[in-house]
Amino acid sequence: MKKNISIHLKVWRQKDANSKGKMVSHTVNGVNPDMSFLEMLDTLNEDLIKKGEEPLEFDNDCREGICGMCGLVINGTAHGPNSGTTTCELRMREFQNGDTIIVEPWRAKAFPIIKDLVVDRQSFDRIISKGGYISIRVGNAPEATSILVAKENADLAMDAAACIGCGACVAACPNSSASLFTSAKISQLRLLPQGEPERNRRALNMVFQMDEELFGNCSNHAECQAVCPKSVSITHIARMRREYLKAAIKYVD
Amino acid sequence: MKLDSKIPSGPLSEKWDKHKFDINVVNPKNKRKFTIIVVGTGLGGASAAASLGELGYRVKNFCIQDSPRRAHSIGAQGGINAAKNYQNDGDSVWRLFYDTIKGGDYRAREANVYRLAQNSNNIIDQAVAQGVPFAREYGGLFANRSFGGALVSRTFYARGQTGQQLLLGAYSSLMAQVHAGSVQIFPREEMVDLVLIQGKARGIITRNLRTGEFNAHTADAVVLATGGYGTAYYLSTLAMNSNASAIWRAHKKGAFFGNPCYVQIHPTCIPRSGDYQSKLTLMSESLRNDGRVWVPKNKGDKRPPSQIPEGDRDYYLERKYPTFGNMVPRDVASRNAKEVCDDGRGIGDTGLAVYLDFKNAIADFGRKTIEERYGNLFEMYHLITDEDAYKTPMRIFPAVHYSMGGLWVDYNLMTTVPGLHVIGEANFSDHGANRLGASALMQGLSDGYFVIPYTIGGYLGGASLEKISSEDDAFKNALASSKGKFEKLLSIKGNKTVKEFHRDLGQILWDKVGMARNEKGLKEAIKEIPKLREEFWQNVKVAGEAETLNKNLEFAARVGDYLELGELMARDALNRRESCGGHFRIESQTEEGEALRNDEKFTYVSAWEFKKASNWELHKEPLIFENVTLTQRSYK
Ligand SMILES: Cc1cc2nc3c(=O)[nH]c(=O)nc-3n(C[C@H](O)[C@H](O)[C@H](O)COP(=O)(O)OP(=O)(O)OC[C@H]3O[C@@H](n4cnc5c(N)ncnc54)[C@H](O)[C@@H]3O)c2cc1C
Numbered sequence: 080m081k082k083n084i085s086i087h088l089k090v091w092r093q094k095d096a097n098s099k100g101k102m103v104s105h106t107v108n109g110v111n112p113d114m115s116f117l118e119m120l121d122t123l124n125e126d127l128i129k130k131g132e133e134p135l136e137f138d139n140d141c142r143e144g145i146c147g148m149c150g151l152v153i154n155g156t157a158h159g160p161n162s163g164t165t166t167c168e169l170r171m172r173e174f175q176n177g178d179t180i181i182v183e184p185w186r187a188k189a190f191p192i193i194k195d196l197v198v199d200r201q202s203f204d205r206i207i208s209k210g211g212y213i214s215i216r217v218g219n220a221p222e223a224t225s226i227l228v229a230k231e232n233a234d235l236a237m238d239a240a241a242c243i244g245c246g247a248c249v250a251a252c253p254n255s256s257a258s259l260f261t262s263a264k265i266s267q268l269r270l271l272p273q274g275e276p277e278r279n280r281r282a283l284n285m286v287f288q289m290d291e292e293l294f295g296n297c298s299n300h301a302e303c304q305a306v307c308p309k310s311v312s313i314t315h316i317a318r319m320r321r322e323y324l325k326a327a328i329k330y331v332d
Numbered sequence: 333m334k335l336d337s338k339i340p341s342g343p344l345s346e347k348w349d350k351h352k353f354d355i356n357v358v359n360p361k362n363k364r365k366f367t368i369i370v371v372g373t374g375l376g377g378a379s380a381a382a383s384l385g386e387l388g389y390r391v392k393n394f395c396i397q398d399s400p401r402r403a404h405s406i407g408a409q410g411g412i413n414a415a416k417n418y419q420n421d422g423d424s425v426w427r428l429f430y431d432t433i434k435g436g437d438y439r440a441r442e443a444n445v446y447r448l449a450q451n452s453n454n455i456i457d458q459a460v461a462q463g464v465p466f467a468r469e470y471g472g473l474f475a476n477r478s479f480g481g482a483l484v485s486r487t488f489y490a491r492g493q494t495g496q497q498l499l500l501g502a503y504s505s506l507m508a509q510v511h512a513g514s515v516q517i518f519p520r521e522e523m524v525d526l527v528l529i530q531g532k533a534r535g536i537i538t539r540n541l542r543t544g545e546f547n548a549h550t551a552d553a554v555v556l557a558t559g560g561y562g563t564a565y566y567l568s569t570l571a572m573n574s575n576a577s578a579i580w581r582a583h584k585k586g587a588f589f590g591n592p593c594y595v596q597i598h599p600t601c602i603p604r605s606g607d608y609q610s611k612l613t614l615m616s617e618s619l620r621n622d623g624r625v626w627v628p629k630n631k632g633d634k635r636p637p638s639q640i641p642e643g644d645r646d647y648y649l650e651r652k653y654p655t656f657g658n659m660v661p662r663d664v665a666s667r668n669a670k671e672v673c674d675d676g677r678g679i680g681d682t683g684l685a686v687y688l689d690f691k692n693a694i695a696d697f698g699r700k701t702i703e704e705r706y707g708n709l710f711e712m713y714h715l716i717t718d719e720d721a722y723k724t725p726m727r728i729f730p731a732v733h734y735s736m737g738g739l740w741v742d743y744n745l746m747t748t749v750p751g752l753h754v755i756g757e758a759n760f761s762d763h764g765a766n767r768l769g770a771s772a773l774m775q776g777l778s779d780g781y782f783v784i785p786y787t788i789g790g791y792l793g794g795a796s797l798e799k800i801s802s803e804d805d806a807f808k809n810a811l812a813s814s815k816g817k818f819e820k821l822l823s824i825k826g827n828k829t830v831k832e833f834h835r836d837l838g839q840i841l842w843d844k845v846g847m848a849r850n851e852k853g854l855k856e857a858i859k860e861i862p863k864l865r866e867e868f869w870q871n872v873k874v875a876g877e878a879e880t881l882n883k884n885l886e887f888a889a890r891v892g893d894y895l896e897l898g899e900l901m902a903r904d905a906l907n908r909r910e911s912c913g914g915h916f917r918i919e920s921q922t923e924e925g926e927a928l929r930n931d932e933k934f935t936y937v938s939a940w941e942f943k944k945a946s947n948w949e950l951h952k953e954p955l956i957f958e959n960v961t962l963t964q965r966s967y968k
């Protein structure tokens with residue numbers, strides 16, 4: 080059996096959207112290296128509850144890297160030190176006994192803090208609602224094999240579709256841009272023949288909404304790609320730009 | 333009250349079409365006048381809300397997560413079944429129907445399962461049209477695989493993320509309707525009670541999870557798509573926020589609960605590593621295609637696996653089931669793992685695990701092939717356990733995975749409360765006593781896209797619905813009592829945390845209402861759970877305040893409900909003195925130790941009516957089989 084370790088935490092605590100927040104220190108003892116990062120925070124919370132203090136609020140659900148609900152900035156990096164993983168997939172064996180870990184929420188104007196480490200990401204839903212879909216009514220769908228898709232395109236579309244909407248890309252970007260998120264959807268639907276009819280409207284409307292939500296512009300830092308737990312590539316941003324430009328030219332009157 | 337399943341007359345293959353013609357159709361002009369509440373945004377909820385919105389109804393759609401896209405369905409890995417027969421291997425609607433009804437150990441309705449198989453093909457068309465990137469072959473057509481021991485390749489998949497892609501497809505249609513103005517979404521808003529007026533479901537009470545505010549929402553019909561109750565066991569493969577509170581509140585308002593004891597325990601999960609464990613991770617059961625399951629022959633053999641020679645190993649599945657070997661169905665594999673661990677031959681620190689060994693497969697096919705087949709799973713295993721499964725065998729153990737039981741619904745997916753409908757994992761229909769792999773996604777989407785949009789019209793078109801308002805007494809009272817309940821939880825200020833209570837309940841359920849059940853254990857559980865419940869309401873310690881985001885408080889309320897449902901699960905298991913599917917009664921087995929059904933006595937659905945605390949009345953819906961012959965499963 081592995082030896083348990085102790086961890087010092089400096090975490091962001093903020094009562095609600097309107098209050099001011101601050102960093103608070105906590106120590107967690109008896110941390111098993113096989114624990115997940117979130118189980119370490121569970122352990123802290125059990126201690127706090129037993130002491131009659133308020134537990135730390137953080138979002139999570141699936142705890143296996145697919146729902147996109149979790150998301151913490153750990154020692155300055157969105158989702159922590161390992162690439163291609165979410166916060167919930169991080170294990171405590173990545174840390175040493177006595178380490179101090181700094182834990183903060185996603186920080187962006189478009190993601191206001193609700194409490195402690197929990198932020199509001201409904202701006203993402205609004206971007207999707209402006210065109211992140213193919214308008215097909217139930218009952219109207221043609222036989223599936225009538226739409227052929229080359230394996231290469233299906234695979235590329237799947238790479239883009241792997242986005243879990245966690246928002247790490249925004250948290251990591253110096254401009255708080257949502258370009259990686261938005262482009263992943265535009266790109267997925269661009270790569271499939273089903274997406275063709277609404278192609279122009281989609282690019283224009285989704286990009287418009289992204290700006291409306293106070294996300295910043297992309298200036299090619301590529302920090303988003305580095306922290307993306309699903310390794311979504313910035314080539315999708317390039318595709319989004321092309322789509323947007325083509326659409327904008329078409330619609331100039 | 334007499335249960336009426338409302339199964340249409342006529343030949344099996346014509347029932348659904350005939351029914352669609354017979355039920356009321358709401359005039360398009362009138363649809364806008366109806367408000368429908370859909371609780372849940374998983375495959376069931378999102379597909380229903382989107383389709384109802386498209387039809388012109390006003391829809392209000394609720395979920396616990398911060399976005400509808402994050403519902404538990406997102407985690408499904410393996411795939412979705414459909415009877416397309418694209419592989420030309422002899423599949424058909426009939427075969428999918430037959431496999432599903434047999435897999436459910438003949439404890440589901442023929443008519444429902446047949447409709448499910450019929451709809452399966454439409455689901456694939458719909459998903460593809462939405463842009464779901466199913467795996468393709470070079471020619472541009474679909475790649476399919478055989479799943480969970482099926483003899484045909486009927487499973488569609490999108491890498492290991494099929495649930496994600498199908499849910500994002502449904503979510504995108506949902507967001508299109510949000511944009512069109514027909515659907516309004518309410519994320520982070522939890523249903524805490526159902527409101528009835530003149531016996532009909534007319535709305536819900538919710539708690540806004542950011543602000544703690546209670547709200548009343550009125551409607552003409554309510555659809556629950558709130559998922560399964562596997563987290564009653566504390567540890568399970570389900571997402572952390574999964575819960576039974578919505579269906580439990582509805583149950584207490586009059587909706588009968590169907591087959592609560594039918595729970596599926598999945599054999600290939602990563603074992604728990606300590607008390608801190610918060611959930612269990614499923615490993616695709618495709619691993620059993622190549623992995624060999626074994627434990628040491630001798631009790632207490634603590635040597636590392638590499639030092640245990642072949643002669644000292646017991647490949648117990650291959651030994652007991654020479655024909656199916658490691659590929660026996662989920663329940664058989666799970667129960668056998670439990671048996672060898674109970675026998676003191678379990679491995680690892682806890683003794684609660686068995687080996688899944690790829691050594692022979694790597695020797696036969698080469699490491700590269702195994703990497704191609706399971707690379708991502710081996711990686712996930714490494715991430716979690718820090719072990720390299722190419723070099724040392726995996727450790728696996730069964731975990732609670734799916735609840736076949738749920739609220740009882742008729743063929744229209746309506747409960748015993750008029751106007752209250754239940755879809756997806758939250759209802760009891762379609763899977764009988766055991767669910768086959770890749771069938772839950774199919775059911776959620778069939779219910780949401782292709783059943784409820786028609787059947788709810790049948791209800792709304794025929795019901796006389798009086799004018800109501802959220803100021804009516806029924807709403808005011810329900811709101812006050814919900815608020816009171818949450819205040820009560822905070823005011824107890826006891827000594828034991830919510831998590832400690834949840835863990836205790838989970839332990840009772842796992843030990844006594846788990847993989848193998850007997851009269852003695854079930855009777856103990858029926859005594860222990862109410863005792864724990866009593867203690868909970870006197871001694872629970874809930875942190876924080878009511879008027880902010882407070883997850884501890886949310887969980888307290890959900891555990892409070894599980895402490896009631898847990899008792900009913902045990903009572904149902906005690907009543908059913910037969911073994912079927914996921915429900916194994918030790919008293920009912922063949923001489924060889926296999927599950928033994930008792931068709932004469934138990935070919936019925938148990939539908940429980942809530943009377944008062946610890947008091948239910950059992951109603952029976954007989955299951956009538958006109959098209960298939962009941963056979964005993966055998967995997968020898
Ligand atoms: C790890 C894993 C892998 C799986 N793999 C497969 C597979 O390969 N193939 C397959 O067919 N099946 C699979 N399943 C099963 C399948 O994923 C589920 O049965 C299915 O997704 C359930 O969908 P649902 O729509 O019924 O509910 P869910 O997806 O569970 O959604 C429930 C919804 O209800 C909401 N909700 C719950 N309570 C409330 C409340 N009180 N108020 C407001 N909202 C509420 C939640 O927020 C959520 O939106 C898998 C399951 C697991 C756990």
Ligand code: FES
Nearest residue numbers: 140142147149167
């Ligand atoms: S909790 Fe779902 S991705 Fe981390």
